[in-house]
Amino acid sequence: MSHVMNTYARQPVAFVRGQGVWLWDEAGKKYLDALAGIAVNTLGHNHPRLVRALTEQIGRIMHSSNLFQMPLQEQAADRIAAITGLDEVFFCNSGLEANEAALKVARKYGHDRGVAEPAIIVMEKAFHGRSLATLSAGGSRKIQAGFEPLVQGFVRVPLNDLDAVRQVAAHNKNVVAVFVEPIQGEGGINVSRLEYLKGLKEVCDQNEWLFMSDEVQCGLGRTGKWFVYQHAGFLPDVVPLAKGLAGGVPVGACVVGGRAKGVFKPGNHGSTFGGNQLAMCGVVTTLDTVKEEGLLENAAASLGGVAGVSDIRGMGLMLGIELDRPCGELVKMGLDAGLVFNVTADNVVRLLPALVISEAESREVVERLVPLVKAFLAQDTVQQKTAAAR
Numbered sequence: 122m123s124h125v126m127n128t129y130a131r132q133p134v135a136f137v138r139g140q141g142v143w144l145w146d147e148a149g150k151k152y153l154d155a156l157a158g159i160a161v162n163t164l165g166h167n168h169p170r171l172v173r174a175l176t177e178q179i180g181r182i183m184h185s186s187n188l189f190q191m192p193l194q195e196q197a198a199d200r201i202a203a204i205t206g207l208d209e210v211f212f213c214n215s216g217l218e219a220n221e222a223a224l225k226v227a228r229k230y231g232h233d234r235g236v237a238e239p240a241i242i243v244m245e246k247a248f249h250g251r252s253l254a255t256l257s258a259g260g261s262r263k264i265q266a267g268f269e270p271l272v273q274g275f276v277r278v279p280l281n282d283l284d285a286v287r288q289v290a291a292h293n294k295n296v297v298a299v300f301v302e303p304i305q306g307e308g309g310i311n312v313s314r315l316e317y318l319k320g321l322k323e324v325c326d327q328n329e330w331l332f333m334s335d336e337v338q339c340g341l342g343r344t345g346k347w348f349v350y351q352h353a354g355f356l357p358d359v360v361p362l363a364k365g366l367a368g369g370v371p372v373g374a375c376v377v378g379g380r381a382k383g384v385f386k387p388g389n390h391g392s393t394f395g396g397n398q399l400a401m402c403g404v405v406t407t408l409d410t411v412k413e414e415g416l417l418e419n420a421a422a423s424l425g426g427v428a429g430v431s432d433i434r435g436m437g438l439m440l441g442i443e444l445d446r447p448c449g450e451l452v453k454m455g456l457d458a459g460l461v462f463n464v465t466a467d468n469v470v471r472l473l474p475a476l477v478i479s480e481a482e483s484r485e486v487v488e489r490l491v492p493l494v495k496a497f498l499a500q501d502t503v504q505q506k507t508a509a510a511r
């Protein structure tokens with residue numbers, strides 16, 4: 122019996138080695154990895170530059186605490202400031218922590234302006250993490266169920282509906298921020314229209330709200346630019362990051378600028394592990410490698426289309442293929458065929474490969490996936506007809 126707490130429905134495969142976008146299991150079977158540990162392994166597996174830098178760093182120092190100066194943290198923050206266009210970085214260890222920091226920044230911003238019960242506009246189908254505050258900000262009843270009472274202070278609107286936000290602006294004077302994933306990942310790869318994001322930013326500016334862009338999954342080069350808001354051409358006030366930021370070493374960052382700059386003062390937030398030397402070495406090396414290997418340009422060339430499904434959406438290397446029926450079984454069929462991806466929101470095949478994927482490997486993902494999807498649809502249709510005939 123396993124003593125690991127039973128919180129995941131795991132696939133019956135254990136990967137023991139990786140190289141680039143390829144993985145091997147215990148039996149030596151080889152897989153093409155189109156998931157990258159859910160958008161974590163930015164540089165693929167076993168990237169020589171990252172491995173060397175991290176190994177050397179472990180031999181020097183891994184952790185000394187935020188009670189002391191940390192030049193590597195300064196270097197990582199400088200790089201993040203340069204690519205985001207923002208000013209201050211708080212380091213933590215995961216996406217939910219980055220978002221938790223963002224929510225605290227928004228509340229503090231509100232209190233500093235005399236709003237006693239600050240409220241934050243959030244989106245339907247959003248996912249921001251599984252702490253009490255972030256699951257309350259998220260739009261999934263399934264994830265919230267059993268953990269009530271939820272954290273208060275969120276007003277929910279549909280994604281891509283600017284009028285809904287304007288309505289809230291007209292009636293709720295407690296709102297201090299809008300919190301949006303510009304491409305919803307867990308919700309099923311739902312892409313915000315760029316015009317919508319620009320309009321949202323205008324409403325934020327008119328009302329002096331913070332624009333908070335959760336780029337934990339969609340950020341860091343995956344869409345062909347460092348961040349999705351850069352496609353829309355403006356600067357948000359708060360950008361939580363995590364996942365791919367250190368190429369596989371756990372890290373999170375809450376990046377602020379604009380109206381959010383200077384909101385947190387000494388004592389307002391903290392994290393024991395946050396910003397330790399090991400994670401910071403991962404950040405510096407990953408960001409430098411993405412830049413120097415031209416991986417943003419690589420992500421801009423998309424994987425291409427798959428026919429016979431209800432929708433294909435996404436940007437660059439964040440793609441969702443929606444089927445007209447639940448398709449969780451496809452994950453196991455993929456593993457059998459040596460292809461790693463997952464299914465989100467029940468019926469959306471999700472591809473999040475490493476940014477190092479080559480054109481030939483991208484084509485191979487499509488070549489392996491298309492027959493699988495077709496086989497699944499055919500088999501599922503036969504099963505449905507047989508069930509109907511019984």
Ligand SMILES: Cc1ncc(COP(=O)(O)O)c(C=O)c1O
Pocket residue numbers: 215216217218220248249250251302306307335336337338339363364
């Ligand atoms: C957009 C977004 N925000 C936050 C999170 C939470 O990140 P973590 O699992 O590191 O807490 C995720 C994780 O999938 C995410 O996709």
